[in-house]
Amino acid sequence: MSSATPDHSPDTSSQKRQDWLVISLVGAVHSSSHFFQLVLPTLYLSLANEYGYDFVKLGMLASAFFLVSCFGQASSGFVVDRIGPAPVLRFGLTCFVVSGILIGVSTSYPMLLLAAVIGGIGNSVFHPVDFSILNHRVSPRRLGHAFSTHGLTGNLGWALTPVFMATIIYLANWRVAAFSAAALVAVVLLLTWLGRDLLTGSSQAVSADTASKAATATDAAEADLSNQTAMQTLTTLLAQPALWGAFLFFAFTSMALSAVQNYTIPMLSEVYAIDKIVAGTTLSAYMVAAALGMLAGGFLVGATPNTERTVAISLVLAGTLLLVLAYGAIPPSYAIALVAMAGFCSGVSAPSRDMLIRRVTPKGATGAVYGLVYSGMDVGSSLAPVGFGLMLDAGFVQGPWFGAAIGFCVAAVLALWVARTATRSVLRPVSA
Numbered sequence: 001m002s003s004a005t006p007d008h009s010p011d012t013s014s015q016k017r018q019d020w021l022v023i024s025l026v027g028a029v030h031s032s033s034h035f036f037q038l039v040l041p042t043l044y045l046s047l048a049n050e051y052g053y054d055f056v057k058l059g060m061l062a063s064a065f066f067l068v069s070c071f072g073q074a075s076s077g078f079v080v081d082r083i084g085p086a087p088v089l090r091f092g093l094t095c096f097v098v099s100g101i102l103i104g105v106s107t108s109y110p111m112l113l114l115a116a117v118i119g120g121i122g123n124s125v126f127h128p129v130d131f132s133i134l135n136h137r138v139s140p141r142r143l144g145h146a147f148s149t150h151g152l153t154g155n156l157g158w159a160l161t162p163v164f165m166a167t168i169i170y171l172a173n174w175r176v177a178a179f180s181a182a183a184l185v186a187v188v189l190l191l192t193w194l195g196r197d198l199l200t201g202s203s204q205a206v207s208a209d210t211a212s213k214a215a216t217a218t219d220a221a222e223a224d225l226s227n228q229t230a231m232q233t234l235t236t237l238l239a240q241p242a243l244w245g246a247f248l249f250f251a252f253t254s255m256a257l258s259a260v261q262n263y264t265i266p267m268l269s270e271v272y273a274i275d276k277i278v279a280g281t282t283l284s285a286y287m288v289a290a291a292l293g294m295l296a297g298g299f300l301v302g303a304t305p306n307t308e309r310t311v312a313i314s315l316v317l318a319g320t321l322l323l324v325l326a327y328g329a330i331p332p333s334y335a336i337a338l339v340a341m342a343g344f345c346s347g348v349s350a351p352s353r354d355m356l357i358r359r360v361t362p363k364g365a366t367g368a369v370y371g372l373v374y375s376g377m378d379v380g381s382s383l384a385p386v387g388f389g390l391m392l393d394a395g396f397v398q399g400p401w402f403g404a405a406i407g408f409c410v411a412a413v414l415a416l417w418v419a420r421t422a423t424r425s426v427l428r429p430v431s432a
Contacts, residue, residue, distance in 0.1 A: 015139055018198070022137045023146045025195045026130050027153035029089060032188040033126040034157030035164075036096045039103065039181045040065065040116060041262050042165040045276075046174035051109070055393050059385035062262065064113055065120040070378030072124025077132075077371020085129040086192070086199040092129070093189040095122025100182025104175045124378070128371035133199055135358065143358070144351055148298025151350035152291040158261065159287030162280050242360045243369065245418040247376035249353075249411050253315070254380030256407030257346070259400035260286060260322075262385050263392060264339065270397040271325075272332040282336045286343035293347025300352060307352035307359075308419035312412040314352075318345035319408035326401035346408065349415075356419060380407075 044058045080088050099119035106112050130150060138146045164184075168177040192199065264286065268279040293314075300310050321342040325335055361369040384403070391399030 016142075019138045019142045019146070021195070022133065022198045023142070023149050025191065025198055026133050026146075027149050028188055028191060029093070030126060030130055030150050031153040031157035031160075032093065032096070032185050033123060034154040035161050036100070036119060036157075036181065036185060037065070037123060038158055038161035038261060039100065039165065039178065040112075040119075042162050043103070043174050043178070046169060047112070050174070053109070055389040056386060057109070059262065059389035061112055061116045062258075062385040063382045065116040065123065066378045066381035068117050068120030069123040070375045070382060072121050073127060073371050073378055074375040075371070076125045077128035077368040080125070080128045080132050080371070081368055084200055085132045086196055088125045089129045089199065090189060090192055092122040092125035093185055093192065095119065096185040097182045097189065100178050100185065104178035104182070120378075127374035127377075128368070131354070131357075131370040135361075137198065144301035144355060145298045147301065147354040148294050148351040151294040151297075151347065151354070155287045155291035155294065155347060159284045159291065162284050166277075166280060240360070242418050242421040243373060245414050245421060246357055246360060246373040249414040249418060250373055250376035251380040252407040252411040252414065253346075254377040255384040256319070256322075256380075256404035256411070258381050258384035259388050259404040259407070260339075260342075263388055263400040266392060267397055267401060268335065268339075271328045272335045274332050274335070278336070282339050285336070285340045289340040289343035290347030290350075293344040294350045296344075297348040297351040300348065301355050306419075307355045308415045310352040311349040311356065311415040314345045314348040315408040315412040315415070318342045318349075319405040319412075321345065322401050322408070323405040326398040326405065328398060353415070356415065360418065 040061050044055075047053055047058060076088060095118050099115045099122065102111060102115035102118065106115060134143065134146045134150065161181075165174075165177045165181070168180050261283070264283045265276060265279040268274040268282060269276055274282070297310065297314075301307060321338050324330065325338050325342075330338070357370065357373055388400040388403060391397075391403075
């Protein structure tokens with residue numbers, strides 16, 4: 001397994017500039033992908049008023065989006081490893097543009113479902129693409145900050161969606177908001193074309209670090225999967241318990257996050273009698289606080305090699321805060337603060353989480369590993385909206401918060417298990 005080792009190559013000003021240009025461009029892409037994930041959920045109330053859909057039917061749109069993304073993400077990593085990340089990235093952004101346009105012109109549920117499917121196909125590529133670019137184009141000494149910025153920009157994308165969509169719905173209508181979302185992604189697509197040279201190949205610092213690691217006895221014994229077929233690589237990876245643990249980790253964290261994203265607004269309204277506009281602002285505050293937590297988490301990556309402990313402690317704290325919220329025994333103003341605090345704690349875990357996944361990633365399979373483990377995120381995100389929607393329709397209004405608390409705590413245990421399992425195993429290739 002790969003490990004995070006210090007980068008002893010010279011750190012030039014040109015290397016710093018290139019690193020931050022790559023980090024910024026990938027951050028913009030990641031922000032747009034997270035932005036689009038919430039386009040349909042932010043239209044729930046408008047679609048309910050327009051067509052009379054209930055929470056289960058609306059939740060099925062998000063479930064379809066993430067279910068398609070799950071299968072696509074598990075396979076797109078292999079494509080990234082073989083043809084490179086840049087064309088796959090542009091394909092994903094194009095799917096978002098088409099999906100947004102379809103939402104805007106939709107006249108029926110099947111059209112909305114088709115838009116969700118196309119959006120899910122686009123969403124499937126971003127984690128394999130993003131982490132392939134960061135791991136190959138950013139020098140190791142700045143990877144912690146790269147992962148931190150990557151997570152931060154994603155949360156800023158989530159935070160932007162409710163404000164962006166609500167503002168345009170207020171000024172115009174929900175269809176114009178959908179078209180505007182497509183236009184915003186189209187701008188990012190243009191940026192990836194203009195900065196295409198930043199997205200391909202490996203930087204000198206990364207190449208030097210890879211060569212240094214390959215010379216050590218430990219890494220020489222590990223598998224290099226770059227020359228294997230996709231089926232051989234898949235067989236090798238699926239035999240690794242740590243990767244299955246990482247998959248489940250992402251499934252449980254995404255279930256928790258889905259509960260917060262999709263149902264915090266109605267829960268705050270029902271449990272604490274908070275106005276829907278204030279509740280929407282609170283959800284954005286959760287995302288902003290999580291982004292700030294990711295910034296802090298980026299510094300913690302470099303401060304301790306035991307990244308799994310950072311992940312576990314921060315997720316347990318986030319789960320505890322959501323459990324307090326679920327009991328409904330605090331004043332509304334405190335509830336708003338606790339939502340933001342839970343966001344900060346969950347955000348702190350993200351850079352350490354991504355560095356932990358890097359530790360269980362073999363050489364030559366960056367895209368495949370990130371695609372496989374992050375597909376767990378799509379599994380959780382596809383199952384949670386319908387399950388938690390059923391809870392709300394049945395009158396269990398605090399249910400999603402209880403579910404989120406359990407999800408975060410289970411994920412904390414899994415992070416510790418993944419780290420312990422990874423240190424005991426050395427990945428070896430499966431013969432043809």
